[in-house]
Amino acid sequence: MKCFVTGGAGFIGSHLTDRLILEGNEVVVYDNLSLGKENYISHHFSHPQFKFVQADLLDDQELVKAMAGSEVVFHLAANSDIIKSAKNPGIDLEQGTMVTYKVLEAMRANNTQKIVFTSSNVVYGEATKSPTAEDYGPLLPISFYGASKLACEGVIAAACHNYNLQAWIYRFGNIIGQRPTHGVVLDFYNKLKRNPKSLEVLGNGNQSKPYVEVHDCVDGILFGLNNSSGSVNLFNLGTAGAFYVKDIPKIVVEAMGLKNVEIKFSGGVRGWPGDVHTVRLDVSKLKDLGWKPKYPTSVEAFTAGANDIIKELSSKV
Numbered sequence: 001m002k003c004f005v006t007g008g009a010g011f012i013g014s015h016l017t018d019r020l021i022l023e024g025n026e027v028v029v030y031d032n033l034s035l036g037k038e039n040y041i042s043h044h045f046s047h048p049q050f051k052f053v054q055a056d057l058l059d060d061q062e063l064v065k066a067m068a069g070s071e072v073v074f075h076l077a078a079n080s081d082i083i084k085s086a087k088n089p090g091i092d093l094e095q096g097t098m099v100t101y102k103v104l105e106a107m108r109a110n111n112t113q114k115i116v117f118t119s120s121n122v123v124y125g126e127a128t129k130s131p132t133a134e135d136y137g138p139l140l141p142i143s144f145y146g147a148s149k150l151a152c153e154g155v156i157a158a159a160c161h162n163y164n165l166q167a168w169i170y171r172f173g174n175i176i177g178q179r180p181t182h183g184v185v186l187d188f189y190n191k192l193k194r195n196p197k198s199l200e201v202l203g204n205g206n207q208s209k210p211y212v213e214v215h216d217c218v219d220g221i222l223f224g225l226n227n228s229s230g231s232v233n234l235f236n237l238g239t240a241g242a243f244y245v246k247d248i249p250k251i252v253v254e255a256m257g258l259k260n261v262e263i264k265f266s267g268g269v270r271g272w273p274g275d276v277h278t279v280r281l282d283v284s285k286l287k288d289l290g291w292k293p294k295y296p297t298s299v300e301a302f303t304a305g306a307n308d309i310i311k312e313l314s315s316k317v
């Protein structure tokens with residue numbers, strides 16, 4: 001396949017790029033490096049089937065040019081800093097919704113017909129059915145990030161109908177593993193480096209969410225793509241159960257080799273405005289197709305991913 005990966009220098013995108021190259025595909029990574037890092041993909045720079053374009057998705061001309069000849073677009077680029085955009089919803093409107101519209105227009109210009117989109121469980125908002133399946137509604141997100149993901153799903157579905165495209169939309173749980181650009185483990189690690197005696201945890205610690213190890217996430221994306229052929233193929237991509245925020249400090253503190261750290265909870269049921277405190281995903285749709293993650297429960301996925309992150313961060317010091 002000739003693949004175009006937006007956000008390919010980011011956390012998940014760089015792992016997806018590794019896998020696509022490993023399987024013999026041609027890959028163009030398009031990323032403005034606003035959150036991603038060049039060294040997450042630099043090991044591919046001399047590969048004949050790899051090309052990196054450092055540019056912004058809001059640059060229509062550059063985007064159309066860079067996408068020429070691509071057969072499938074993996075659209076991962078977005079603002080992933082959900083706490084920052086809670087204070088400035090324009091970020092999600094521009095870096096989520098508008099950017100997705102630009103990607104679809106570039107696909108139309110290039111006659112590229114397949115799009116894979118990385119959505120999120122946050123489109124469900126505070127769902128009253130748990131675990132939550134893909135056909136749950138009404139979809140009432142409580143964050144601007146979630147609202148943008150839902151808008152993106154809508155505009156992609158409309159493009160499929162109007163331009164005869166095919167889409168694979170994945171509503172992710174929380175993804176965890178090496179090369180993080182954001183997220184709770186990186187946040188705790190940085191806080192503990194600054195002050196190894198005390199750690200502030202946002203919320204009361206009872207928030208609980210499903211986790212997916214990043215290689216499993218990439219595997220699930222490609223599994224769904226290779227094993228479903230509808231016009232709009234929609235999947236939850238998660239694991240069984242959830243991991244509680246109150247259990248995260250212990251794992252990070254131990255992996256960093258620290259002792260006697262005072263854990264302080266900031267209080268409240270959410271970590272920040274728009275934080276969905278309890279999420280459980282029904283993952284039977286992808287599972288019934290035959291997908292088997294290496295780490296099938298959130299506890300296994302979180303533990304493996306968090307230890308990998310700490311190992312990676314510690315080796316850089």
Ligand SMILES: NC(=O)c1ccc[n+]([C@@H]2O[C@H](COP(=O)([O-])OP(=O)(O)OC[C@H]3O[C@@H](n4cnc5c(N)ncnc54)[C@H](O)[C@@H]3O)[C@@H](O)[C@H]2O)c1
Nearest residue numbers: 007010011012032034035036056057077078080118175181
């Ligand atoms: N990490 C998770 O737990 C998680 C959960 C649910 C959904 N997602 C979604 O998966 C996707 C990838 O997430 P991630 O964690 O790898 O995030 P990330 O921030 O590491 O990667 C996003 C990449 O997009 C790039 N980018 C952003 N805006 C751009 C623009 N205008 N033009 C060009 N490049 C741009 C950034 O530089 C970055 O490299 C995102 O769409 C995110 O919303 C992630």
